[in-house]
Structure formats: structure tokens, C-alpha cells
Amino acid sequence: MDYTQIAAKLDYAALEKKLDQLTQHEPPRKRKTAATVLEPLREQLLALHRKGWSSGQLAEELKAAGVPVSPARLRECLSRWIAGGDGTAKSRTRRRPNRAAVNMQPTVTASRAERTNDSQTGFGLTRR
Numbered sequence: 001m002d003y004t005q006i007a008a009k010l011d012y013a014a015l016e017k018k019l020d021q022l023t024q025h026e027p028p029r030k031r032k033t034a035a036t037v038l039e040p041l042r043e044q045l046l047a048l049h050r051k052g053w054s055s056g057q058l059a060e061e062l063k064a065a066g067v068p069v070s071p072a073r074l075r076e077c078l079s080r081w082i083a084g085g086d087g088t089a090k091s092r093t094r095r096r097p098n099r100a101a102v103n104m105q106p107t108v109t110a111s112r113a114e115r116t117n118d119s120q121t122g123f124g125l126t127r128r
Contacts, residue, residue: 034069034073034074034077035080037067037069038067038069038074038077042081045058045074045077045078046078046081046082049078054071055072055075055078056071058071059071059073059074062074
């Protein structure tokens, strides 16, 4: 692509105006999640779950009504709602190993006096 030609033809004022308008709106969601589809039913689903309905049973009823949701996904939504979340997907962070604990281990080095003079075998054996 020749960006020089594109820059020459570009109406920067109109583009800035368009970008300013976009800042006034929420970005469009590419696809709905189970939580966003089930959000209007949140309180009813939570009440049924509190009464003893399992996520599998509720998922079967939702499927029969035309909402194809797995029991695992429904269980995840219910857990988030019970915990007080808004039901939107949260990014999952990977746990990294605690490098501080690894670096805290002392390193053991032998002083020159402790080393053996037997360079052939590497063992400090003495002969009798």
C-alpha cells in the first residue's frame, strides 16, 4: 500500500469528527455471551437455583425454551451473579511462578580449599 497517496487524499478533519463521535458511544459487541442473553432472567434463575434447581435442570428448561446453554456455562453465570458480578466475561489471568521464592534459595559454592586436587576423577578419594 502506498500510504503517501492515502495521506494526500485523506480528509483529516472529517476523520477526526468521526472519531470524536465514536468516543460518545460504546463499542459494538461482536457477539452476545450467555450471560448477556440470560441477564434479563437473572433474578428468576437465581431464585430457582436457591430453591434447589440444579444448573443442569435449568439448562434443560432453557434449551426447551430455545436458549441453548450448557449446564457448565449456566453454572458459571450463576456463580458470578451470586458473587455479585455483573455477569460479563472477565479476563482470566494466568498464574506465574513465584520467582522471588526461587531466587531466595541460597547458592552453595565450595571454596577453593574445599575442592579436591584430584582433577582426573573429580572425587576426593585418598589412597591407603
